[in-house]
Amino acid sequence: MVIPGPNEPTLEQLNNIMEKFVSEMTRLYGGTEKVLAQRRLEMLLSEMDNPNEEQLDHAKLLGSVTYPRFHKTIRLQTVDMALYGLVLQHLQEEWQELGILIHADVVLADRGACFMGHVTSFSHVFVETLRYGAATQPRRRSARYAYINGRIAVEIEWIFKVDIEYEQQDQLSKTVAIVCRFTTNDEVPQFPWDMWAVDLGVQVWHANMLGEMEVVDVRLISGQLILIPITVSNLEYWVTVAHNHVSL
Numbered sequence: 001m002v003i004p005g006p007n008e009p010t011l012e013q014l015n016n017i018m019e020k021f022v023s024e025m026t027r028l029y030g031g032t033e034k035v036l037a038q039r040r041l042e043m044l045l046s047e048m049d050n051p052n053e054e055q056l057d058h059a060k061l062l063g064s065v066t067y068p069r070f071h072k073t074i075r076l077q078t079v080d081m082a083l084y085g086l087v088l089q090h091l092q093e094e095w096q097e098l099g100i101l102i103h104a105d106v107v108l109a110d111r112g113a114c115f116m117g118h119v120t121s122f123s124h125v126f127v128e129t130l131r132y133g134a135a136t137q138p139r140r141r142s143a144r145y146a147y148i149n150g151r152i153a154v155e156i157e158w159i160f161k162v163d164i165e166y167e168q169q170d171q172l173s174k175t176v177a178i179v180c181r182f183t184t185n186d187e188v189p190q191f192p193w194d195m196w197a198v199d200l201g202v203q204v205w206h207a208n209m210l211g212e213m214e215v216v217d218v219r220l221i222s223g224q225l226i227l228i229p230i231t232v233s234n235l236e237y238w239v240t241v242a243h244n245h246v247s248l
Contacts, residue, residue, distance in 0.1 A: 065175055065218055066126035076117040084117050090176060090215035091115060091162065100166060119160040127221045134159050147223040148216055151201060153240050154179040155210055159218065175218040180210035182238065189232060201242025
């Protein structure tokens with residue numbers, strides 16, 4: 001979608017253009033055209049649909065996360081030392097409250113366990129039966145955009161499962177996603193749909209501008225999104241529309 005800078009329509013014209021869109025989206029999220037709307041979205045999100053029976057047969061179900069059959073084991077230090085450090089810090093912070101001590105691979109300690117950097121890398125996983133892929137995996141890049149913690153839009157870079165043998169206890173396990181947040185600020189222009197943005201799940205971000213990598217529990221992934229690139233006054237933006245309801 002391109003809105004030429006020199007010939008931008010007036011706000012009134014934009015409101016008229018958006019009227020049909022808002023009307024359809026309101027019916028979509030209100031449920032009055034649920035079946036038809038679902039079919040429309042399925043066409044747009046053919047690569048992000050729920051797993052079919054055959055896919056689930058080839059997966060291992062654990063709680064709300066479903067793992068595909070194929071995966072590979074990697075050592076994070078050979079990929080990126082910064083990536084290893086991020087995952088290590090996340091594990092330390094998450095498990096410290098439980099009295100579990102996790103050390104770096106260079107630390108010698110009498111208590112706790114060392115995280116040697118070995119992880120299981122997945123091209124994608126299903127969270128609550130919805131598929132999310134990693135940007136670093138070419139075959140699953142189409143599913144790399146998602147929400148975390150409500151409607152914080154992110155790009156998923158990696159998906160790792162960490163398993164650590166801890167003293168005499170059972171094996172510790174955690175699945176994490178390495179994500180980069182979309183960015184926005186006051187320089188993003190106002191749009192005619194802003195007054196309906198919360199209800200419709202529509203947000204605008206700077207295009208191709210992502211935040212620093214961070215580690216989150218994969219279960220914090222809260223929904224799929226539709227990404228629409230637009231150009232306004234020769235500047236590129238990303239419009240995101242929530243594909244499914246998420247908690248705000």
